[in-house]
Amino acid sequence: MRISILSRKSELYSTRRLLEAAESRGHEARVQDPFKFTIHVENPPKLLFLSKPFPLPDAVIPRIGASITYFGTALIRQFEQMGVFTLSSSRAVNASRDKLYALQLLSKQNILLPKTAFVRRKSEILKTIDEIGGAPVVIKLLEGTQGIGVVLAERLNTAQAIIELLHVAKQNILVQKFVEEAKGRDIRAFVVGDRVVAAMRRVSENPSEFRSNVHRGGRAESIQLPKEFEEVSVRAAKTLGLKVAGVDLLESKEGPAIIEVNSSPGLEAIENVSGVDIAAEIIQFIEQNVGQV
Ligand SMILES: Nc1ncnc2c1ncn2[C@@H]1O[C@H](COP(=O)(O)OP(=O)(O)O)[C@@H](O)[C@H]1O
Numbered sequence: 001m002r003i004s005i006l007s008r009k010s011e012l013y014s015t016r017r018l019l020e021a022a023e024s025r026g027h028e029a030r031v032q033d034p035f036k037f038t039i040h041v042e043n044p045p046k047l048l049f050l051s052k053p054f055p056l057p058d059a060v061i062p063r064i065g066a067s068i069t070y071f072g073t074a075l076i077r078q079f080e081q082m083g084v085f086t087l088s089s090s091r092a093v094n095a096s097r098d099k100l101y102a103l104q105l106l107s108k109q110n111i112l113l114p115k116t117a118f119v120r121r122k123s124e125i126l127k128t129i130d131e132i133g134g135a136p137v138v139i140k141l142l143e144g145t146q147g148i149g150v151v152l153a154e155r156l157n158t159a160q161a162i163i164e165l166l167h168v169a170k171q172n173i174l175v176q177k178f179v180e181e182a183k184g185r186d187i188r189a190f191v192v193g194d195r196v197v198a199a200m201r202r203v204s205e206n207p208s209e210f211r212s213n214v215h216r217g218g219r220a221e222s223i224q225l226p227k228e229f230e231e232v233s234v235r236a237a238k239t240l241g242l243k244v245a246g247v248d249l250l251e252s253k254e255g256p257a258i259i260e261v262n263s264s265p266g267l268e269a270i271e272n273v274s275g276v277d278i279a280a281e282i283i284q285f286i287e288q289n290v291g292q293v
């Protein structure tokens with residue numbers, strides 16, 4: 001079948017791997033830069049690629065970076081309106097991009113999360129921190145990625161100052177209990193369809209760094225994922241409506257706590273560490289769900 005991979009950079013590892021996997025399974029695949037499309041809002045909906053009519057593919061794999069969420073999800077929506085199978089829906093990508101929105105959806109499903117709050121009124125900040133268990137707390141930008149936009153405030157007064165500062169800078173933030181026992185480690189579970197196809201543990205190499213993101217210098221290790229982590233990761237992806245998701249979990253005292261669900265999870269570290277051909281798993285999932293190889 002014909003597969004369109006929506007990605008700004010064809011040289012990115014994940015993009016390259018998806019292209020390779022699609023081609024090696026006999027598909028005609030192309031990487032297309034979302035910004036080369038023009039969306040024409042008319043009935044029927046129309047899509048141009050570099051000003052020319054775009055022959056519709058059988059399936060679209062959106063790899064929409066956080067910096068282009070708005071245009072990227074509008075483009076996915078256009079494909080949806082034109083009846084094209086898209087691996088991730090525009091709604092699901094939008095839900096996963098907003099950490100607060102995603103956690104609200106997960107909390108309704110009784111999925112364990114670190115205590116999280118959203119507060120605006122200055123006089124309520126201290127009480128809110130107290131309510132979620134007191135300092136230290138983690139403060140996060142709702143749309144941060146790769147560990148940027150996540151900060152640990154060790155003390156109550158620093159936490160209050162950071163929150164006020166971000167409010168003045170017109171940033172939406174959430175305040176979250178610091179899961180101290182996670183000790184700079186977290187788990188990434190890669191969900192495809194209704195199973196976890198690969199997992200890794202990420203460990204911060206720097207003892208004073210609580211963020212374990214690979215982009216922040218975290219080291220990836222292989223891990224045998226316990227059943228309960230697997231079960232909750234699949235449930236989280238389902239809750240957000242994602243067929244492919246990178247679920248981030250902390251090993252908290254109470255069990256696996258979800259902190260984030262990524263809709264365009266990277267393949268490099270996790271394929272290297274797990275030895276799983278995740279790109280092939282994704283293409284296989286598309287084959288089974290488009291149903292016209
Ligand atoms: N509540 C928390 N307690 C302890 N560590 C956390 C907490 N939230 C995040 N972290 C650490 O910070 C990293 C980045 O946080 P995350 O919410 O995944 O944001 P990003 O989207 O930037 O990856 C996580 O991978 C984890 O190591």
Ligand SMILES: [Mg+2]
Pocket residue numbers: 146147213248260
């Ligand atoms: Mg993360």
